[in-house]
Amino acid sequence: MTDAKTPPPQVWPTLRATDARALIRFLVDAFGFEEVVVHGEGDRVDHAQLAWPLGGGIMLGSEKQGDDTWPLKPGTFGAYVVADDVDALHERAAKAGAEILQEPYDTDYGSRDFRAKDPEGNLWSFGTYRGEPTP
DSSP states (O other): OOOTTSOOOOOOOEEEETTHHHHHHHIIIIIOOEEEEEEOSTTOOSEEEEEOTTSOEEEEEEOOOSSOSSOOOTTOOEEEEEOSOHHHHHHHHHHTTOEEEEEEEEOTTSOEEEEEEOTTOOEEEEESOOOOOOO
């Protein structure tokens, strides 16, 4: 989380979706992302921002046809996301229909992780490992 002295995240992973509105609902319901803003009309999403409760987030939008200046293909995204209660998140994700690729397990470096795939085919790894402190 950020406080008054900590700037908000300045790196925003991005992805595209064939059905961005459905993917947003899935990411909120299954994984616990929080919808911040969604711009677009009808089925089209021009820009969406989802926050992760522990800090950071992602941006996404609908796949564009034709001349695309950001030509990411749906289903090609992968991310590691820090979570406090991996087992509860795994249960939530499974109940919401996430394809579980690996059940919760303990790593040799002290993290508790699981892996899943969303309906668009994106890969998600959730774990308790927060990374090493920066020097």
